Amino acid sequence: MNINKILTPKQIEICKEEKSYYQRIGIKKNILQIAIEHNFIKKKEKKAQYSLELLKKYEIIIINEDEKNFYIECKELLGPNRLKELESQLHKKIIQHSIPVREFNEKFDVILSIDPDIIEKKIRQFNAFDSDDTEILELLRMILKHGVRNNISDIHINAYEEFSWLRYRENGKINAKYLLNKDLADRFSLILKEKARIDLIDVKSPKSGGFTENIGIDNVDFRIEIAPSHFGENIVIRILDKSNNLKSLEQLFPKDHPMSEHIFRYINQKNGFFLAVGPTGSGKTTTLNAILTQRDRLHEVIYTIEDPIEYKIDFITQYQVNEAVGFNFDTAMKSIMRQDPDVIVIGEMRDKLSIEIALKASHSGHMVYSTLHTTNSYMALERIRDEGGDLFILAYSLSGVIAQRLVSKLCSCKIKSTDEIGKKYFKSNDFGYNKRGCIKCNFSGYNSRVLLTDIVFIPPDMKTRYTFYMALKNSTVLQAWDQLITFSYYQSAQYLFEQGLCDYESLSSELFSLGYVDED
Numbered sequence: 001m002n003i004n005k006i007l008t009p010k011q012i013e014i015c016k017e018e019k020s021y022y023q024r025i026g027i028k029k030n031i032l033q034i035a036i037e038h039n040f041i042k043k044k045e046k047k048a049q050y051s052l053e054l055l056k057k058y059e060i061i062i063i064n065e066d067e068k069n070f071y072i073e074c075k076e077l078l079g080p081n082r083l084k085e086l087e088s089q090l091h092k093k094i095i096q097h098s099i100p101v102r103e104f105n106e107k108f109d110v111i112l113s114i115d116p117d118i119i120e121k122k123i124r125q126f127n128a129f130d131s132d133d134t135e136i137l138e139l140l141r142m143i144l145k146h147g148v149r150n151n152i153s154d155i156h157i158n159a160y161e162e163f164s165w166l167r168y169r170e171n172g173k174i175n176a177k178y179l180l181n182k183d184l185a186d187r188f189s190l191i192l193k194e195k196a197r198i199d200l201i202d203v204k205s206p207k208s209g210g211f212t213e214n215i216g217i218d219n220v221d222f223r224i225e226i227a228p229s230h231f232g233e234n235i236v237i238r239i240l241d242k243s244n245n246l247k248s249l250e251q252l253f254p255k256d257h258p259m260s261e262h263i264f265r266y267i268n269q270k271n272g273f274f275l276a277v278g279p280t281g282s283g284k285t286t287t288l289n290a291i292l293t294q295r296d297r298l299h300e301v302i303y304t305i306e307d308p309i310e311y312k313i314d315f316i317t318q319y320q321v322n323e324a325v326g327f328n329f330d331t332a333m334k335s336i337m338r339q340d341p342d343v344i345v346i347g348e349m350r351d352k353l354s355i356e357i358a359l360k361a362s363h364s365g366h367m368v369y370s371t372l373h374t375t376n377s378y379m380a381l382e383r384i385r386d387e388g389g390d391l392f393i394l395a396y397s398l399s400g401v402i403a404q405r406l407v408s409k410l411c412s413c414k415i416k417s418t419d420e421i422g423k424k425y426f427k428s429n430d431f432g433y434n435k436r437g438c439i440k441c442n443f444s445g446y447n448s449r450v451l452l453t454d455i456v457f458i459p460p461d462m463k464t465r466y467t468f469y470m471a472l473k474n475s476t477v478l479q480a481w482d483q484l485i486t487f488s489y490y491q492s493a494q495y496l497f498e499q500g501l502c503d504y505e506s507l508s509s510e511l512f513s514l515g516y517v518d519e520d
Contacts (some may be wrong), residue, residue: 055111058082158229195213287404301341305346349371360393417433
């Protein structure tokens with residue numbers, strides 16, 4: 001399919017005029033790039049996923065993707081047969097645009113520089129032979145670029161007696177990738193410390209830091225955690241790619257979600273207390289940020305207290321906790337309460353003090369959001385009670401709780417299932433889908449992750465609030481559940497299964513770990 005077939009004559013004229021202007025001032029831009037900038041072609045918020053093998057085979061560069069199409073650049077337009085073959089592999093239509101050979105080669109060289117085969121070759125070379133700091137730095141940049149490009153959330157460098165493992169966490173699963181000798185691992189550590197402004201001398205205590213790196217056209221933040229182990233330093237690099245991870249609430253809970261209406265109603269209240277709970281790495285911060293981005297930030301005063309600040313959000317004042325100078329959650333909250341807030345976000349309730357602070361703020365006419373490490377909504381309430389939180393304030397200010405996990409999402413190459421096990425387990429009229437595997441998902445069958453949730457909302461009427469308070473007071477919270485608005489992990493899994501987003505295998509495994517064996 002040619003780009004001329006999806007743009008109107010007027011749009012093409014605008015793009016050509018702008019291209020000529022850019023040429024006059026020495027900037028290279030082609031018609032496809034300009035069309036995307038003008039929103040003539042809908043730009044997808046999440047970066048397209050594809051394999052280097054595919055790019056090398058067809059000599060193409062994929063620059064964008066939407067629900068129906070891939071947009072590619074190439075030296076020469078693909079012929080009908082190769083175009084059809086490529087479309088069958090990507091399961092979408094291809095919109096292609098040719099660019100000058102020199103421009104294509106320059107772009108393609110950048111892409112090839114993060115080929116995992118090249119990374120492995122360089123690591124083997126540096127393990128065997130000495131290399132200078134410039135080469136080590138370039139290798140580390142390649143690893144970081146590869147992580148960003150492939151939606152890897154964390155890069156681990158784990159020290160053992162004779163070597164270190166470099167491992168990736170992708171779609172929630174940790175995979176060992178490369179063996180590093182001690183010298184190479186130590187030099188990676190030194191470079192990362194310098195970038196993150198971490199003390200180079202002290203190797204006996206845990207250290208945290210971060211830095212920003214230009215990856216392609218985006219600036220990506222990296223958070224570094226370094227801790228001593230028996231055989232050396234363990235390093236975890238958290239990739240904070242705003243273009244991929246700062247999502248809208250509509251992306252997390254689309255309109256067809258059974259709880260969508262309740263979610264938008266309860267989280268937008270003028271005052272109250274709302275919790276996102278779950279284990280480490282379950283996307284709690286992503287959920288809170290999605291909530292914040294849909295609030296009226298221009299007409300509300302919003303403060304956050306975080307440790308650390310993961311994503312910078314426009315029109316929100318974000319405070320970074322610094323225990324070393326006495327700026328903790330308590331002192332930050334006291335300061336914020338004197339600065340006329342409407343909305344307050346406490347990054348994590350870690351102890352009795354932070355729970356008391358959050359409850360008092362919600363009871364004084366503010367909307368408060370926070371996170372907690374618990375398994376489900378019920379346990380979040382139990383945790384607050386056990387920490388000595390004021391049950392009266394909790395009962396009358398709590399808007400709701402979203403407990404969440406992340407579960408693998410099927411790639412678009414998925415195939416319709418014929419097995420009745422999922423249909424029976426989820427009491428569904430649909431057989432659901434199974435994973436298949438293709439070039440786009442590196443033959444795993446999965447591409448990214450989606451939320452599996454356990455949700456509770458407390459209606460605002462005083463009768464329900466009083467019943468809820470008495471249940472909290474008498475340790476009989478579950479008995480009051482029928483009067484609340486609830487959506488269990490099992491119901492969430494049903495929704496994901498029937499929407500074809502996840503397969504039975506992934507969902508049943510996650511439910512089993514949460515204690516669900518069957519649902520009557």
